[in-house]
Amino acid sequence: MIYTVTFNPSLDYIVSVNGFELGKTNRTDSELLLPGGKGINVSIVLKNLGIDNTALGFMAGFTGEEIQRRVEEIGVKADFISIEDGISRINLKLKNIEGTEINGQGPKISKEKREELLQILDKLKEGDVLVLAGSIPSSLPDDIYKNIMKRLEKKNILIAVDATKDLLLNVLEHHPFLIKPNNHELGEIFGVELKTRESVIPYAKKLQEKGARNVLISMAGEGAALVAEDGSIYLAEAPKGTLVNGVGAGDSMVAGFLAGWLEKHDYRHAFHTGIAAGSASAFSEYLASREEVQAVYEQVTSKEYKEQ
Structure with missing residues (x-):
């Protein structure tokens, strides 16, 4: 089984606004609301390619419920851990202004909820594939990817890591199968x-x-x-x-x-x-x-x- 982890999933509100002007009321020409987050994207494409997989991560509030609903609607199994406080983030992406987006913060993830995820990952077995993708919320330690890999390193699991800077460099000593x-x-x-x-x-x-x-x-x-x-x-x-x-x-x-x-x-x-x-x-x-x-x-x- 392939598992993906998205620590900070989102609802991506993708809009196009022709003739966008600062300081004025702008109206959208098109709108799209999609589940987002790098791990979730990996899960969806894998499913589109005919590969069953499970998306792991955290969800909070009405946005979290909608993310899970939409992921499952696509056919991906969503096994998200529910957080009582806050809401999962909404990311605004201006489609026709290339590279312009406003990303939300997301909920705080407590030590207890983090441990809940680690216990789920402990159940992975030889032959499984794990994808760790994207940035992490400020409430998590910046060595979380490294600690997960260290915890799993004797299980012969293929692990792919799509991250940047120290988050990526920290995992290299644990020999990820793929980095991108x-x-x-x-x-x-x-x-x-x-x-x-x-x-x-x-x-x-x-x-x-x-x-x-x-x-x-x-x-x-x-x-x-x-x-x-x-x-x-x-x-x-x-x-x-x-x-x-x-x-x-x-x-x-x-x-x-x-x-x-x-x-x-x-x-x-x-x-x-x-x-x-x-x-x-x-x-x-x-x-x-x-x-x-x-x-x-x-x-x-x-x-x-x-x-x-």
């Missing part, structure tokens, strides 16, 4: 600017040296790169298509990679499926369907990089 920084996040870790596929390779290998088994780097329109555990390195251009909605594209790539790996245990196939899923979601109003992923997969090509 984008080129900007990778550059930020090492204090460099990375613009080409070839330029990310030495820094991805540094993360591998620190303990990561597979390093998948998303680069938006520049494509993607994979430094795999078996020593192979793959580079791919971005598939052709029109960007419709970039929200969830990186999460879709994680889901696609895991789906491809579980299907064939082949890194090139996993890489291609990850690229196809990420791109298909970017070309869609919402997260990509199985048919959309398959259509994009047909145009994905990659080359194996050989170091000089």
